[in-house]
Amino acid sequence: MSDTHFVRNQMVEEQDPPAATTGVAGWLRENLFSSVSNSILTLLSLAFVYWLLAQALPWIVSPTWHAESLTECREIIAELGYGGACWGIIRERWLQFMFGFYPAELYWRVVLDFLLLAVALAPVLFTNLPRKMLYFSAIYPFLMPWLLWGGTIWNPIVVALGFVIGFYAQRLLKPSIGELAATIAAFVLPIIWWLFVAGPVADALASVLPLSIQAVESRNFGGYMLSITIGVVAIALSLPIGILLALGRQSDLLIVRSLSVGFIEFIRGVPLITLLFVASTLLNIFMPPGTDFDIILRVIIMVTLFASAYMAEVIRGGLAALPRGQYEAADALGLDFWMAQRLIIMPQALKISIPGIVSTFIGVFKDTTLVSIIGLLDPLGLSRAILADSAWNGIVWEIYGFIAVMFFIFCFSMSRYSMYLERKLQTGHR
Amino acid sequence: MSELTAERTVDRSQMQVSDEVAIQITHMNKWYGSFHVLRDINLTVYRGERIVIAGPSGSGKSTLIRCINRLEEHQAGEIVVDGTELSSDLKNIDKIRSEVGMVFQHFNLFPHLTILENCTLAPIWVRKVPRKEAVETAMHFLEKVKIPEQANKYPGQLSGGQQQRVAIARSLCMKPRIMLFDEPTSALDPEMIKEVLDTMVELAEEGMTMLCVTHEMGFARQVANRVIFMDQGQIVEQNEPEAFFNNPQHERTKLFLSQILGH
Numbered sequence: 001m002s003d004t005h006f007v008r009n010q011m012v013e014e015q016d017p018p019a020a021t022t023g024v025a026g027w028l029r030e031n032l033f034s035s036v037s038n039s040i041l042t043l044l045s046l047a048f049v050y051w052l053l054a055q056a057l058p059w060i061v062s063p064t065w066h067a068e069s070l071t072e073c074r075e076i077i078a079e080l081g082y083g084g085a086c087w088g089i090i091r092e093r094w095l096q097f098m099f100g101f102y103p104a105e106l107y108w109r110v111v112l113d114f115l116l117l118a119v120a121l122a123p124v125l126f127t128n129l130p131r132k133m134l135y136f137s138a139i140y141p142f143l144m145p146w147l148l149w150g151g152t153i154w155n156p157i158v159v160a161l162g163f164v165i166g167f168y169a170q171r172l173l174k175p176s177i178g179e180l181a182a183t184i185a186a187f188v189l190p191i192i193w194w195l196f197v198a199g200p201v202a203d204a205l206a207s208v209l210p211l212s213i214q215a216v217e218s219r220n221f222g223g224y225m226l227s228i229t230i231g232v233v234a235i236a237l238s239l240p241i242g243i244l245l246a247l248g249r250q251s252d253l254l255i256v257r258s259l260s261v262g263f264i265e266f267i268r269g270v271p272l273i274t275l276l277f278v279a280s281t282l283l284n285i286f287m288p289p290g291t292d293f294d295i296i297l298r299v300i301i302m303v304t305l306f307a308s309a310y311m312a313e314v315i316r317g318g319l320a321a322l323p324r325g326q327y328e329a330a331d332a333l334g335l336d337f338w339m340a341q342r343l344i345i346m347p348q349a350l351k352i353s354i355p356g357i358v359s360t361f362i363g364v365f366k367d368t369t370l371v372s373i374i375g376l377l378d379p380l381g382l383s384r385a386i387l388a389d390s391a392w393n394g395i396v397w398e399i400y401g402f403i404a405v406m407f408f409i410f411c412f413s414m415s416r417y418s419m420y421l422e423r424k425l426q427t428g429h430r
Numbered sequence: 431m432s433e434l435t436a437e438r439t440v441d442r443s444q445m446q447v448s449d450e451v452a453i454q455i456t457h458m459n460k461w462y463g464s465f466h467v468l469r470d471i472n473l474t475v476y477r478g479e480r481i482v483i484a485g486p487s488g489s490g491k492s493t494l495i496r497c498i499n500r501l502e503e504h505q506a507g508e509i510v511v512d513g514t515e516l517s518s519d520l521k522n523i524d525k526i527r528s529e530v531g532m533v534f535q536h537f538n539l540f541p542h543l544t545i546l547e548n549c550t551l552a553p554i555w556v557r558k559v560p561r562k563e564a565v566e567t568a569m570h571f572l573e574k575v576k577i578p579e580q581a582n583k584y585p586g587q588l589s590g591g592q593q594q595r596v597a598i599a600r601s602l603c604m605k606p607r608i609m610l611f612d613e614p615t616s617a618l619d620p621e622m623i624k625e626v627l628d629t630m631v632e633l634a635e636e637g638m639t640m641l642c643v644t645h646e647m648g649f650a651r652q653v654a655n656r657v658i659f660m661d662q663g664q665i666v667e668q669n670e671p672e673a674f675f676n677n678p679q680h681e682r683t684k685l686f687l688s689q690i691l692g693h
Contacts (some may be wrong), residue, residue, distance in 0.1 A: 179520065236470060328501050329538035333552035334528035337519075343551060347542050427542055427584040 059084035079217035100222015222377030240313025318353035458507030531601030591622025
């Protein structure tokens, strides 16, 4: 039985893998030609891709950018003997697709607004930028509507004051009336301010010191500018509201929990389009006569509520995936509820939920096209008017293709960003 | 029996038990629904004591120490920690939690933060210590548990034993007066148990008040000044380690010791 005895007297050195499994050749072999059936599939797929491109490319590269009408397009194509798409309509109408009926001399305000949006978003999206930029990100939500709608500067300022009131209510009242009561006050006081005090104060300030830019009415908004405005605001607001709802749903306080569950289940149980109809028609019935409650604002509120309900459920999934030990460790170290949420629980729960959160974002952005049904002129709403233009009668693919490509660019960037974020936040095994 | 700390002699010079009461538990009861998990617990812990709590699984040992910092709520009786009574008053709970450190079976490090951030988080946010000072304290304790070079790694990159030592350092950064250990070595590979126990022995040598739920009887024998044996939610027997291991009185204790020391 000497076979059972073995002692290694020389350890095996580390060696390079076989050459056939590395480099380009290795990659091709492994991924495309690893077996006979795999090779056949690879060749068939290549043939299919070639056929697809051969059909689509000539149509896409059609040199019809300068055509003034569909007839002219057809002449160009007949002359050249190839091509298919009639891009003249995009050249003619692209400004409308971007800005709707926004006054042309004020386009710069929209452009500036979205450039500033990029500046405000950058430090939020990329943490290696200077943290001081976040101050601008905090101001931007109040600057954005002012630049778009114009009017007196006091409106955004009194709205911002509401948040300041809420912050200090929590801070100053906590020692005297306790954490819970202070938190409730931090929600209720700003609402009272916005509903009853803010308007008169803004009017008073405006009459003392009239600082304003030319106002633009909501019915002139349209195109991608409208989609982006609704989408960005709903996305930005739905995340914090969703977090609060998700926490509310887990709360020990019966009333907070019931309200959260009721809200989430109700909103999720109703199609967005019905909520939009409520926003466009029903709300007017309940408002006191003569109130001018902006239609875009109403739509934004509805889309935000809708997105928040979905967001809450996505985040609840992230919360549920966290081990209980994380809560216990935070408790054992003496962190209070909000600190634990902010420093320990949410960073991890949100990280787990990134794919779901971004899916919801993308969904919200695409759902903004539904506003065309209640008569707002988003790209889809505009397309109907353009289709009816006699010079371009009969054109369909080019317009819808253009709209689709624009939406794809936005949604695909969001998707790529979420993948980047997931990779960046990867910190080894949990 | 594993003599995991046998290679070094435990220095008992600093291990002095004072008359000052650190924890006073009187007639404490706890139920999970209708299940009576802790029954009439009476326990006085003096400052500087090292108490090991042993017992079969489900005997309520973990629940007992988790009641001390209110990770579990007791329904009857009284727990006074450092002169502060545990009630539903949130202020008292926060006060006690910042004075009592806890080490968990599964470490419960924060995986999204580096080792250093794990250690400085609570001092900065709870104790309001300036960041620079918190970092210095954290590095001091990381050196003490012998892993200062890992400070900028994430918990997922460390071995189990290293993670548990970080967890101990993280608790120490709050400068606690009492340390609770909830089966700190149960989730570790045998080779890593020793490094964690060594850290705990060092802590004991410095006179820390410690309550340990553990199955490491070698540790109990060498470091503890009192061993408490629990079964069915009650304290069945408590004694000094020598007497506890050599001359158990209660039938259940004898059975337990014969089971775990028998092989």
